[in-house]
Amino acid sequence: MKTAIAFWNIMLKDFRNYYLKPPNISWGIIFPFAWMLMFFLKSQTPVDVRAILPGIMAMSILFGTTSLLSVTITFERRSRSFDRLLLSPISLTWLMLAKTLGAILFGIVNAFVPVLIALFFVNLPHINWVIVFMSVIFIAITSTFLGLFIAVSVSEVFEAQTFSNFFRFPMVFLCGLFIPLGQLPVYVRLLSYFIPLTYGADLLKTAINQDGHITVPISFSILIIFSIVLFLFSKRNIQHKWIY
Amino acid sequence: MEQHILKVENLTKKFNDFLAVDSLNFSVLKNEIFGFLGPNGAGKTTTINMLTGLARPTSGSIFFNGKDYTAHIKKAQEIIGIVPDESNLYEELDGFENLCFCASLYGIEKTEREHRARNLLRQFNLTEAGKRLYKSYSKGMKRKLTIAAGIIHQPSVLFLDEPTTGIDVASARQIRLLIKSLNETGTTIFMTTHYIEEAERLCHRIAFIVKGQIIKIGAIHDLMEDAQKEAIIQFSFDGIVQLSQFEYDFLQQFSQCKLTHIQESVFQVRSAIAHDLMSLMSFFDSRGIKVMEAKIIKPSLEEVFVKITGIEREVMKKEKEGKKK
Numbered sequence: 001m002k003t004a005i006a007f008w009n010i011m012l013k014d015f016r017n018y019y020l021k022p023p024n025i026s027w028g029i030i031f032p033f034a035w036m037l038m039f040f041l042k043s044q045t046p047v048d049v050r051a052i053l054p055g056i057m058a059m060s061i062l063f064g065t066t067s068l069l070s071v072t073i074t075f076e077r078r079s080r081s082f083d084r085l086l087l088s089p090i091s092l093t094w095l096m097l098a099k100t101l102g103a104i105l106f107g108i109v110n111a112f113v114p115v116l117i118a119l120f121f122v123n124l125p126h127i128n129w130v131i132v133f134m135s136v137i138f139i140a141i142t143s144t145f146l147g148l149f150i151a152v153s154v155s156e157v158f159e160a161q162t163f164s165n166f167f168r169f170p171m172v173f174l175c176g177l178f179i180p181l182g183q184l185p186v187y188v189r190l191l192s193y194f195i196p197l198t199y200g201a202d203l204l205k206t207a208i209n210q211d212g213h214i215t216v217p218i219s220f221s222i223l224i225i226f227s228i229v230l231f232l233f234s235k236r237n238i239q240h241k242w243i244y
Numbered sequence: 245m246e247q248h249i250l251k252v253e254n255l256t257k258k259f260n261d262f263l264a265v266d267s268l269n270f271s272v273l274k275n276e277i278f279g280f281l282g283p284n285g286a287g288k289t290t291t292i293n294m295l296t297g298l299a300r301p302t303s304g305s306i307f308f309n310g311k312d313y314t315a316h317i318k319k320a321q322e323i324i325g326i327v328p329d330e331s332n333l334y335e336e337l338d339g340f341e342n343l344c345f346c347a348s349l350y351g352i353e354k355t356e357r358e359h360r361a362r363n364l365l366r367q368f369n370l371t372e373a374g375k376r377l378y379k380s381y382s383k384g385m386k387r388k389l390t391i392a393a394g395i396i397h398q399p400s401v402l403f404l405d406e407p408t409t410g411i412d413v414a415s416a417r418q419i420r421l422l423i424k425s426l427n428e429t430g431t432t433i434f435m436t437t438h439y440i441e442e443a444e445r446l447c448h449r450i451a452f453i454v455k456g457q458i459i460k461i462g463a464i465h466d467l468m469e470d471a472q473k474e475a476i477i478q479f480s481f482d483g484i485v486q487l488s489q490f491e492y493d494f495l496q497q498f499s500q501c502k503l504t505h506i507q508e509s510v511f512q513v514r515s516a517i518a519h520d521l522m523s524l525m526s527f528f529d530s531r532g533i534k535v536m537e538a539k540i541i542k543p544s545l546e547e548v549f550v551k552i553t554g555i556e557r558e559v560m561k562k563e564k565e566g567k568k569k
Contacts, residue, residue: 001351002350002351004351005348005351006350008348009345010348010349013337013345017336017337081332081333081334083328084332084333084346084349085349086298087321088349088350089318089319089321089350089351090349243297243300244259244293244298244299
């Protein structure tokens with residue numbers, strides 16, 4: 001019960017302090033909207049909007065979660081308020097879950113902004129919404145844990161942004177969203193398979209356009225493995241770097 | 245029998261080859277204020293971090309209420325409160341919200357944490373400020389609220405790291421009074437400080453720590469008695485008195501004494517043995533020197549500290565000023 005109270009209040013505070021702040025809400029809407037508009041103006045055909053939807057959704061989650069989590073945790077580390085959390089009796093596992101759940105939910109909400117925008121322009125029939133929802137959840141989890149990994153690896157807020165981009169931009173181009181995996185050189189394609197976004201984006205492609213390349217169970221299994229590995233790696237890093 | 249709330253055995257912390265804390269052994273008694281006094285880099289904060297769970301000891305043991313918590317200090321965090329050397333509450337929350345949030349970290353229910361937050365704001369004279377954002381607080385107010393946050397879960401032992409460093413005199417005084425009253429209501433306090441006067445005023449027992457080692461530990465009056473190797477009596481005379489007027493005769497009569505001119509018409513008589521004040525007074529009277537005041541000088545804690553550690557007051561003062569900046 002005590003853990004539940006602490007968990008809930010950490011998450012609630014983060015929501016109020018960070019995720020529900022007007023700049024972040026507007027960013028969460030403007031970012032996918034700008035991308036949608038850009039592609040829509042370029043293509044001007046309903047089919048293309050549907051084709052680009054998986055990419056916009058995946059990018060909205062990736063950029064939303066990694067930016068916010070890595071920056072907020074680095075900020076709390078700098079102001080030493082994160083020490084207050086480490087000094088409280090809640091276990092490190094629960095503390096990390098509480099800190100990341102807000103970002104995961106933020107990522108999930110972000111993912112559906114492009115869907116809502118797309119509904120104004122096109123009909124979206126024959127979509128497997130269960131797989132869409134599940135893949136959104138897993139992309140949000142892996143992206144958030146990637147943000148956590150970044151936050152634990154840096155000490156300054158500007159470093160968190162720079163380091164995030166170091167991961168994010170190669171991921172976007174290597175995950176098969178813009179260049180199909182089959183068209184990538186073999187050694188680059190190999191690298192793609194070590195990126196969680198590859199599996200998340202492929203799941204979205206399968207669910208929305210039925211043109212994914214990896215089977216659904218394999219993608220989900222690999223995303224679960226990525227989530228666990230990233231979480232445990234970040235936890236280990238916190239234990240070694242922040243509880244020195 | 246005296247009850248130890250905290251006991252530390254051979255506590256050591258190494259950072260690669262650097263020995264930050266070297267085999268500390270001490271215990272803190274229930275309901276006492278225990279002071280850790282030493283210069284910057286002495287190992288005070290590292291020790292607190294190990295005792296509270298922000299650092300892992302390289303070796304040694306930590307006991308709370310007789311139970312070994314070294315390997316799982318997290319379990320002891322329910323009974324300890326921490327006020328770090330820098331205020332670390334949330335700038336975006338107001339005072340009341342900050343206290344409530346800190347209480348929630350200890351699993352305290354909403355109604356109870358709000359009740360405790362209101363009481364603490366009242367006790368710390370922050371009722372009005374409680375509605376304002378923390379970032380608008382002065383340094384002294386921030387410090388007070390950080391202390392309130394450290395005790396909202398009613399810990400058995402409170403760790404205070406440099407509680408008055410960098411704040412104005414009036415706020416520092418208020419905080420000292422708060423520490424006293426917390427202790428009087430049953431909270432054991434472990435505090436580190438640069439301020440010798442603060443340690444002297446507040447602490448029941450003190451440990452002098454230098455370069456990671458405890459040089460001396462004990463109750464203040466014991467430390468002072470140990471350091472008092474000579475009796476000092478200070479005389480203030482009426483009018484201008486020259487040492488040459490009485491020095492020769494004085495040393496003839498009191499051969500074991502030393503005379504020191506402190507300032508115009510103020511002299512100190514030092515000796516390894518305690519002299520009868522009346523015989524000294526009679527000596528001056530016989531030479532027509534009117535004594536305005538005579539007082540026995542006891543060594544200050546500062547003198548004891550300098551004597552034991554070899555660190556001059558100026559060094560501590562410079563560090564204090566450096567820390568303020």
